[in-house]
Amino acid sequence: xxxxxxxxxxxxxxxxxxxxxxxxxxxxxxxxxxxxxxxxxxxxxxxxxxxxxxxxxxxxxxxxxxxxxxxxxxxxxxxxxxxxxxxxxxxxxxxxxxxxxxxxxxxxxxxxxxxxxxxxxxxxxxxxxxxxxxxxxxxxxxxxxxxxxxxxxxxxxxxxxxxxxxxxxxxxxx
Amino acid sequence: xxxxxxxxxxxxxxxxxxxxxxxxxxxxxxxxxxxxxxxxxxxxxxxxxxxxxxxxxxxxxxxxxxxxxxxxxxxxxxxxxxxxxxxxxxxxxxxxxxxxxxxxxxxxxxxxxxxxxxxxxxxxxxxxxxxxxxxxxxxxxxxxxxxxxxxxxxxxxxxxxxxxxxxxxxxxxxxxxxxxxxxxxxxxxxxxxxxxxxxxxxxxxxxxxxxxxxxxxxxxxxxxxxxxxxxxxxxxxxxxxxxxxxxxxxxxxxxxxxxxxxxxxxxxxxxxxxxxxxxxxxxxxxxxxxxxxxxxxxxxxxxxxxxxxxxxxxxxxxxxxxxxxxxxxxxxxxxxxxxxxxxxxxxxxxxxxxxxxxxx
Numbered sequence: 001x002x003x004x005x006x007x008x009x010x011x012x013x014x015x016x017x018x019x020x021x022x023x024x025x026x027x028x029x030x031x032x033x034x035x036x037x038x039x040x041x042x043x044x045x046x047x048x049x050x051x052x053x054x055x056x057x058x059x060x061x062x063x064x065x066x067x068x069x070x071x072x073x074x075x076x077x078x079x080x081x082x083x084x085x086x087x088x089x090x091x092x093x094x095x096x097x098x099x100x101x102x103x104x105x106x107x108x109x110x111x112x113x114x115x116x117x118x119x120x121x122x123x124x125x126x127x128x129x130x131x132x133x134x135x136x137x138x139x140x141x142x143x144x145x146x147x148x149x150x151x152x153x154x155x156x157x158x159x160x161x162x163x164x165x166x167x168x169x170x171x172x173x174x
Numbered sequence: 175x176x177x178x179x180x181x182x183x184x185x186x187x188x189x190x191x192x193x194x195x196x197x198x199x200x201x202x203x204x205x206x207x208x209x210x211x212x213x214x215x216x217x218x219x220x221x222x223x224x225x226x227x228x229x230x231x232x233x234x235x236x237x238x239x240x241x242x243x244x245x246x247x248x249x250x251x252x253x254x255x256x257x258x259x260x261x262x263x264x265x266x267x268x269x270x271x272x273x274x275x276x277x278x279x280x281x282x283x284x285x286x287x288x289x290x291x292x293x294x295x296x297x298x299x300x301x302x303x304x305x306x307x308x309x310x311x312x313x314x315x316x317x318x319x320x321x322x323x324x325x326x327x328x329x330x331x332x333x334x335x336x337x338x339x340x341x342x343x344x345x346x347x348x349x350x351x352x353x354x355x356x357x358x359x360x361x362x363x364x365x366x367x368x369x370x371x372x373x374x375x376x377x378x379x380x381x382x383x384x385x386x387x388x389x390x391x392x393x394x395x396x397x398x399x400x401x402x403x404x405x406x407x408x409x410x411x412x413x414x415x416x417x418x419x420x421x422x423x424x425x426x427x428x429x430x431x432x433x434x435x436x437x438x439x440x441x442x443x444x445x446x447x448x449x450x451x452x453x454x455x456x457x458x459x460x461x462x463x464x465x466x467x468x469x470x471x472x473x474x475x476x477x478x479x480x481x482x483x484x485x486x487x488x489x490x491x492x493x494x495x496x497x498x499x500x501x502x503x504x505x506x507x508x509x510x511x512x513x514x515x516x517x518x519x520x521x522x523x524x525x526x527x528x529x530x531x532x533x534x
Contacts (some may be wrong), residue, residue, distance in 0.1 A: 044351060046370075050363055057367055058532040064367050126374035127351075134235045 020047065020121060023070055027096060028149050032141040040135060041142075044127040050114035059111045063101025065124030069093050072118025076110050090115065099149060102128055215505060216335060220342035222509075224350070225384045227252075231347050245347050249340060372527040379519045386479040387428055387512055393475045394467055395424020398437055401463030405456065412450035413441055413460065423464070427471070428508050429495055431488050438464040486511065486518075 024030050024038050024045075033041065047070075050056060056067060059079045067074075071093055078086040088110055091097055097112060102125050114120075132139030207214075227248055234244035346353070354373070361369045399420030402413050413419070423437025441460050450456060486494075491511055498510025 046355065046358065046366075048363060048366065054363055056363075061367060061532060062371060062530050064371050124370060124374075126378070130232075134232050136236055 020045075020070065023068065023094065023121075026094060027068060029066075029096075029099065029142055029145045032145050033138065037135075037138045037141070040131070040138060041123070044123070044131060046122040046124070048120050048122060050118045050120060052114055052116050054114050056112040056114065056120060057098065057108050059109065060107045062105050063098070063108055063125075064105070065101050065122055065128070066096055066099040067112065068096040068121045068123070070119040070121055072120070073115040074112050074118060074120070075115050076112055078109075079111050099146065101125060102146060103150075211502065212334075215502060216339055216342060218509070219335075220339045220346055222384060222512075223339070223343045224346035225381050226388045227343070228347055228350065228381070229385065242348055245344055249344065253340075368527045368531040371531075372523045375523045375526070376516075376520050379523070380516050383515055383519065384512065389479045390471065390475055391424040391427050393424075393479075394427040394437075394471050395420050397467045397470060398423040398463065401467060402441060402460070405459050405463065409450065409452070409456050409459075412448055412453075412456045413445050414448055415444060416441070419444070423467070425508065429511055430486065430491050432491070432495060434464055434468050486514070490514065 021035075021038055021042060024041055025033075025035075030038060030041060050072070056074065057064075059077075069091060073093075074091045074095075074097065075087055076089040076091065076097060078088060089097075098108070100106075101108070102123070105125070128139070128142065132143070227245070230248050231241065231244045234247065235241050239247070358366070358370055358373070399417055402416035402420060406413055406416055419437065419441045422440060423434070426433040426436035429436070438461065441464070442457050445456055445460060446453060494510040494514040495507050498506035498508075498513070500506070502509075
């Protein structure tokens, strides 16, 4: 599956770690934070358990924030009102999704559904904005890292678009 | 096991059981309300103070303060202010109470003297005289005892308020996020995002509303104090306790439409009691001050600081104030409108959430 929006941005290449703090440390958007700052993030995240087949969010719901898979797997699917269900990506332990919702409340562009029983943590926009106000230095580090992630996704989208244009041109010349 | 396999009969019995539990819960809350009223009032006041102080604590945290230290610093400053205010006001209040009680006592004694004289003149040989006097003395003594008991009871409540409210406030500010997380952890996954989003929106709007009301009350109070102070300067102190009246006007401003009268009436009554020269002229200027304060408030202050999202019809305000007064006396009257504002915002956001989220 190769969708720029839902393609996972690889976590840092660190040794296998188990607890939430270590998983947070591996996330690209928290990669600039020190351990004290990561503890602050730990205070405002939500740890949830989802059963197999349970939706984490639905396409069209207002965007609220991002999720990180601690254990389990999640599928990202397009579910148009009266259309066919299309699987966009399968995400596994350590992957994160929904990060664009940290920036605005635009409706979710796809649904996220647990493929197996999964442990997931959520980091949400209102808490992020509150953190930005209370701890501006730390908030800017997260915002900067988030910009890098969004930039990387944009670059991937650009590459795919360019390739697609090339393919179309080639087909027209044939 | 699939939950949908439950029979319609078992679903009906589950629904009936739920309704029964809800009714029992509501009945239980009503039955214990009178016992927990004081505690609820303390929690409500502590929560309101925490909402007002939270932005200051957040600001201090943003410039490097530890959160607990930031709360303690702000509370110490406020406590210092209150102590200074009490030291400044208490002697004036005691003086006022003494002068009023002296007037009352002299009237009472003179009335009693007249009555006794008439009594002795007309019925000197009446055998019920002694019994009547003893009854009277008993009644007065009983009433005094009831008053003292009432005062002691209230004094205990006030001490509890002064001691406990700051402690609750401290923890409500310090562990605000922990309380929120504990609450949200109980919400099922299906409603998690909806609940979280609606809670944030309600929290944000209610916070803005309460902070706006607090700033508005502060400005109205200050303007009233300044206005009455100028009258006192120009007319040789005709308005006694203008500082207290100004503060009452500020707090009463929490009640739209009715609040301004609550501020103006005591000022006029106390001026009449003070009986200065040109009393009519001074009353005219007091009315001018309160009208000006309201004009400034309605056209400049309120539009800037108070959220327009909680606008209310005057009839709603009157009904809310009456119901609030019935439930919790003067506190109920003061907080009825803000409380109704909070309910209104909550209902609107919940309705938005239910429309926006797919709950399937």
